[in-house]
Structures are given as structure tokens and as C-alpha cells.
Amino acid sequence: xxxxxxxxxxxxxxxxxxxxxxxxxxxxxxxxxxxxxxxxxxxxxxxxxxxxxxxxxxxxxxxxxxxxxxxxxxxxxxxxxxxxxxxxxxxxxxxxxxxxxxxxxxxxxxxxxxxxxxxxxxxxxxxxxxxxxxxxxxxxxxxxxxxxxxxxxxxxxxxxxxxxxxxxxxxxxxxxxxxxxxxxxxxxxxxxxxxxxxxxxxxxxxxxxxxxxxxxxxxxxxxxxxxxxxxxxxxxxxxxxxxxxxxxxxxxxxxxxxxxxxxx
Amino acid sequence: xxxxxxxxxxxxxxxxxxxxxxxxxxxxxxxxxxxxxxxxxxxxxxxxxxxxxxxxxxxxxxxxxxxxxxxxxxxxxxxxxxxxxxxxxxxxxxxxxxxxxxxxxxxxxxxxxxxxxxxxxxxxxxxxxxxxxxxxxxxxxxxxxxxxxxxxxxxxxxxxxxxxxxxxxxxxxxxxxxxxxxxxxxxxxxxxxxxxxxxxxxxxxxxxxxxxxxxxxxxxxxxxxxxxxxxxxxxxxxxxxxxxxxxxxxxxxxxxxxxxxxxx
DNA sequence: GATATAAATGTTATATAATAACATAGAAAT
DNA sequence: ATTTCTATGTTATTATATAACATTTATATC
Numbered sequence: 001x002x003x004x005x006x007x008x009x010x011x012x013x014x015x016x017x018x019x020x021x022x023x024x025x026x027x028x029x030x031x032x033x034x035x036x037x038x039x040x041x042x043x044x045x046x047x048x049x050x051x052x053x054x055x056x057x058x059x060x061x062x063x064x065x066x067x068x069x070x071x072x073x074x075x076x077x078x079x080x081x082x083x084x085x086x087x088x089x090x091x092x093x094x095x096x097x098x099x100x101x102x103x104x105x106x107x108x109x110x111x112x113x114x115x116x117x118x119x120x121x122x123x124x125x126x127x128x129x130x131x132x133x134x135x136x137x138x139x140x141x142x143x144x145x146x147x148x149x150x151x152x153x154x155x156x157x158x159x160x161x162x163x164x165x166x167x168x169x170x171x172x173x174x175x176x177x178x179x180x181x182x183x184x185x186x187x188x189x190x191x192x193x194x195x196x197x198x199x200x201x202x203x204x205x206x207x208x209x210x211x212x213x214x215x216x217x218x219x220x221x222x223x224x225x226x227x228x229x230x231x232x233x234x235x236x237x238x239x240x241x242x243x244x245x246x247x248x249x250x251x252x253x254x255x256x257x258x259x260x261x262x263x264x
Numbered sequence: 265x266x267x268x269x270x271x272x273x274x275x276x277x278x279x280x281x282x283x284x285x286x287x288x289x290x291x292x293x294x295x296x297x298x299x300x301x302x303x304x305x306x307x308x309x310x311x312x313x314x315x316x317x318x319x320x321x322x323x324x325x326x327x328x329x330x331x332x333x334x335x336x337x338x339x340x341x342x343x344x345x346x347x348x349x350x351x352x353x354x355x356x357x358x359x360x361x362x363x364x365x366x367x368x369x370x371x372x373x374x375x376x377x378x379x380x381x382x383x384x385x386x387x388x389x390x391x392x393x394x395x396x397x398x399x400x401x402x403x404x405x406x407x408x409x410x411x412x413x414x415x416x417x418x419x420x421x422x423x424x425x426x427x428x429x430x431x432x433x434x435x436x437x438x439x440x441x442x443x444x445x446x447x448x449x450x451x452x453x454x455x456x457x458x459x460x461x462x463x464x465x466x467x468x469x470x471x472x473x474x475x476x477x478x479x480x481x482x483x484x485x486x487x488x489x490x491x492x493x494x495x496x497x498x499x500x501x502x503x504x505x506x507x508x509x510x511x512x513x514x515x516x517x518x519x520x521x522x523x524x525x526x527x528x
Numbered sequence: 529g530a531t532a533t534a535a536a537t538g539t540t541a542t543a544t545a546a547t548a549a550c551a552t553a554g555a556a557a558t
Numbered sequence: 559a560t561t562t563c564t565a566t567g568t569t570a571t572t573a574t575a576t577a578a579c580a581t582t583t584a585t586a587t588c
Contacts, residue, residue, distance in 0.1 A: 020574085031539080033539080034538075037536085037537080049315065049320065050316065051314060051316070052314065052316050052545080052546070052573090052575090053546095053573080053574065053575095056313065058325070061322070061325060129397060130397075132393060136414050136419070139416065143413070144411075144412065144413050144414065144423075145393065145412065145413075145414050145421050146411045147408075147409055147410045147411025147412065147425060147426065147429040148408065148411065148429075150407040150409050155400070157409050157411070159408075160432070161411060161428070162411065164425070165411040165425040165429065168424070168425070284545085294566075294567090295567050295568080297566075297568080298565080298566055298567075300545095300546075301566085316544090316545070316574080317544080317545065
């Protein structure tokens with residue numbers, strides 16, 4: 001039956017990867033050979049790829065590919081601190097009201113957020129082409145991509161055209177990523193165009209949230225795009241007394257995202 | 265040795281997929297167990313994924329994912345007429361001089377072209393976010409992405425912002441895709457914004473090439489973005505006497521791309 | 529409604545591949 | 559020179575995939 005085949009596909013998409021054993025447990029009234037044949041069919045459709053003892057979801061793989069930021073010379077990148085980023089994204093997702101216009105920055109933390117938001121009807125402006133691609137999965141989401149020069153590093157577009165483009169767009173909520181934060185320099189990033197773009201968004205948006213994991217605390221990059229007093233809220237995974245003081249003085253709310261495991 | 269492991273990775277990237285047998289033949293002086301362990305390491309790095317009897321390249325998979333145009337309701341799409349598209353792209357690649365500014369449209373044929381162009385130093389403006397992603401693979405290519413609303417169907421951005429954006433960009437060579445061509449309607453496409461964008465590019469570019477496989481001949485879509493006399497050249501995989509006459513009268517060059525297999 | 533045909537599923541035997549555990553050789557460190 | 563570690567090889571075992579055939583279920587045709 002086609003029914004079961006679709007179900008199998010959905011299960012695999014959901015979990016990312018499933019063993020034949022798990023499938024057998026889920027479908028006890030068909031033989032494992034039938035399930036194998038289902039996997040064959042799904043693979044032929046390009047929906048999954050079979051691995052030893054099970055299968056992986058292509059859709060899921062595509063997510064990790066989009067994450068993988070056109071990999072660096074050794075192929076490893078952005079695998080760092082995933083737990084923190086996921087937690088931060090989870091916390092941010094709670095702040096993304098529906099029915100309003102949302103700006104989403106580029107970067108891996110924002111990509112984590114995109115995954116969580118891609119199920120609902122929304123209007124999204126973004127500077128990240130992987131974010132755009134992820135959000136476009138949902139038929140009911142309108143995705144607007146900023147134009148400009150593409151940065152290989154973080155798949156972010158920025159530049160002269162970007163500012164023009166943003167001029168005519170209203171932003172209710174802006175989710176912005178930061179490369180670093182320090183007391184002296186504020187929120188910084190390493191690219192001039194990107195910095196200008198972020199600064200413009202900050203000046204324009206009604207609510208401004210910055211997403212940054214705690215490893216970026218106390219460091220700085222060349223370009224400052226905002227000071228604490230410019231932002232409504234910082235969502236991060238760890239705090240210091242210093243940071244709390246700065247936040248309090250600037251009237252910037254601090255949200256501490258709980259990472260999955262215990263964190264002592 | 266790390267050396268061999270890198271080599272194995274490169275081979276797999278190149279061929280997209282390799283069996284253990286093939287690897288054994290390529291590396292006769294190590295045992296198959298060693299090669300297995302290499303595959304384990306490469307998989308841990310996220311470079312390949314192991315399948316029964318061999319491995320697949322993630323980089324290669326990512327290409328098919330980018331192709332797969334945010335799949336339609338049944339997951340199959342754009343697998344049609346791949347041979348023709350590849351041949352057309354191959355012919356077009358020969359026309360893409362280096363050291364000039366190139367516009368690349370969105371769509372699967374253009375994505376085929378992107379794969380071929382992504383090895384050289386270039387300046388590229390594009391409306392396709394998958395095209396942009398593919399081109400960004402090369403460190404020496406500057407990629408400029410048009411902004412605007414993203415179409416789920418073909419991962420194309422277009423709209424008001426796009427025209428503004430294009431205003432300040434000079435285009436030496438434009439590679440444009442077409443959904444349909446007919447004698448009465450000329451080159452057409454199905455989206456208004458996209459049509460305007462294409463038309464603007466055509467008006468602006470010094471050389472204008474249109475890429476279209478022959479299945480799209482004789483049909484038409486709502487919006488006309490160019491007539492034969494507007495274009496310098498049509499690259500396709502098959503011709504008709506009718507088409508040849510039209511081309512001749514309009515002064516549009518016809519390039520016939522040879523598909524791999526014999527085509528009688 | 530009966531029969532023929534095709535499609536889907538089940539069963540088994542066989543071939544193939546993956547793993548684990550241990551053995552060996554080569555390189556780096558002391 | 560000796561130790562230690564890492565990379566590689568060997569083998570036996572286990573698990574998995576495949577192929578071929580048997581059976582059931584659905585579909586079409588008369």
C-alpha cells in the first residue's frame with residue numbers, strides 16, 4: 001500500500017534516521033522484506049538514502065548541508081557549541097509571534113531558529129540564504145531575501161543594495177546574531193557590510209533580539225553594530241555578573257536558555 | 265596515513281559515490297579494513313555517508329538537494345530531461361568568458377551551468393539562491409544575489425527590490441532560462457515579478473543568451489519577457505524548421521547542444 | 529460473479545558486507 | 559634501546575541485503 005510507504009517516509013523525515021528494526025516495531029503487521037521494498041521505493045524517489053540497517057532522510061541531510069556553511073578547508077565548522085545554539089533558538093522561537101513581520105539574520109544560530117519557525121505561516125525577511133531556503137519549505141511562509149554580495153563564510157548577503165531593499169520593509173521583530181560582545185565594543189561583527197546591515201535593521205525594527213552563545217562573550221570584532229542599550233533582549237546560554245550588570249544598566253533584558261544536559 | 269584518507273574523500277566527492285571494491289582497486293596496498301576505517305573517519309567528519317558496500321559524497325548529495333527545488337507535493341520534480349539540460353549547460357559554459365560580469369537566472373538548467381562555472385574566478389549576479397550557493401563554493405568567485413521575494417518553486421528571487429538592485433550592476437553576459445517559447449508569444453514565464461526581472465536584465469545586458477530545452481518549444485506561459493529579436497542566442501537541444509526560420513529572421517543565433525547518448 | 533492478470537507481500541536460502549577482537553608492524557617519545 | 563601509542567592487518571562471527579520463488583490480495587475483463 002502507498003499509505004504505509006508515505007508513513008515510513010514521514011517517520012524517517014521526522015527522526016532523520018531510522019533503523020529497520022524500529023520500522024519493524026512500528027509496522028508489526030508487515031514483513032521486514034516489505035519495509036525494505038518501501039525503503040527501495042523511497043530511495044528511488046530521492047526522499048531517503050539507504051544506509052546499513054536502515055535509512056536517512058534526505059530532507060534532514062539537506063538541513064545539515066545548509067548548516068555546513070560551505071565548509072572550510074578542513075570541512076569542520078559550526079559544529080561547535082551546537083547544544084547552546086539549539087537552546088538559544090528554542091528560547092527565541094517562543095518570542096516569534098505569528099502574524100507579524102520578522103527579520104532573521106544569517107548564521108548558524110539563526111539557522112537553528114529557522115528550523116523551529118518553518119512550520120507556521122509567517123512573513124520573514126532574511127539575510128541568510130540558508131535561512132531563506134529552510135523557511136521556504138513552508139508553503140504558507142512568505143520569504144523575502146535581502147540582496148547583495150554573498151559571504152562564503154556564513155551564507156549572508158549584505159552590501160549597498162541591502163539597505164535600499166530594507167528601506168521599504170517594515171520589521172516588527174528582528175532576530176540578530178552577533179559574532180562577539182564586550183563591554184567596551186558592544187555587539188560586533190567582522191564584516192563591514194554586514195555590520196551596516198545589522199545596524200540598519202536595529203534602527204528600524206520595533207523589537208530587537210540578539211542571539212549569541214556565551215563563548216562569544218568578552219571578545220570583540222572590528223565593527224560594532226549595536227550597544228546593549230539599542231537592544232531589547234539578549235538571548236544566550238550563560239551569564240556572568242559583569243554581563244548582568246551591563247544588561248541591567250542598559251535596560252536590556254537577559255534570557256538564559258537552558259541547554260539540554262545539566263550544566264554545572 | 266592522513267594522506268590516503270583525504271584521497272579517498274576526494275575520489276568519492278568526484279564520483280559522487282564509490283563502492284568499497286572500487287576503493288580496494290584504487291588502493292591495492294592497504295587492506296579493505298583500513299579503507300573501511302577511512303570511511304568511518306570521513307563519515308565522522310561529515311564528509312561522506314556510508315551506504316551498503318561503499319559511501320556517498322555529502323558534497324554531491326548537497327548538489328542534488330539544491331537541484332531539488334524544494335520538492336513538490338510528491339517529491340518528484342525537475343528530474344525530467346536532465347540529459348538535455350546538462351548538454352545545454354555544457355554548451356553555455358563555453359560561452360562564459362572569464363573576467364566579465366555574468367548574470368545567471370534561476371532554474372534547474374542554470375543550476376547545471378553553475379556547476380560547470382564554479383571552478384573559476386568570476387563575478388556573478390544571480391536570482392537563484394541555489395545557483396548562488398553553488399557558485400559560492402569557489403573562494404575566488406564573487407557572488408551577488410538579487411533581493412526580493414523567494415519563489416518556492418524554483419528558488420528564484422524577484423520583485424520590486426530586484427529591479428533597483430540590478431540598476432547599479434553592469435552585466436556583460438546574461439544567461440537566462442525560459443519556461444516556454446512560441447512563435448506568437450516569444451519567450452515566456454509564469455510569474456509576473458520574474459518576468460519583469462528577466463526583461464530588465466535583457467534590456468541591460470550586452471550579450472543575452474537564453475537556455476531552454478526543446479520540450480518547452482511551442483508552448484506558452486502568461487508573461488512574455490523577450491522576443492527572439494531581443495536575444496543574441498538560444499541554446500537548446502533540438503530544433504524544428506519553424507524554429508530555425510524564426511531564429512534566422514530575428515537574427516538570433518541557434519546553438520544545438522549535443523546530448524550524451526545518440527539521439528535519433 | 530467468475531476468471532485471468534497483475535501487483536503487492538511473505539518466505540526461505542544464499543551471498544555479501546560489517547563488526548569485533550585480537551595480532552602485528554611502524555612511528556614517536558623517553 | 560625500550561616503551562608506548564597509533565595505524566594497519568587478519569580472522570571469525572554476526573548481521574544485513576539480495577534473489578528467487580510462493581502466496582496472497584487487488585484489479586480488470588468478459
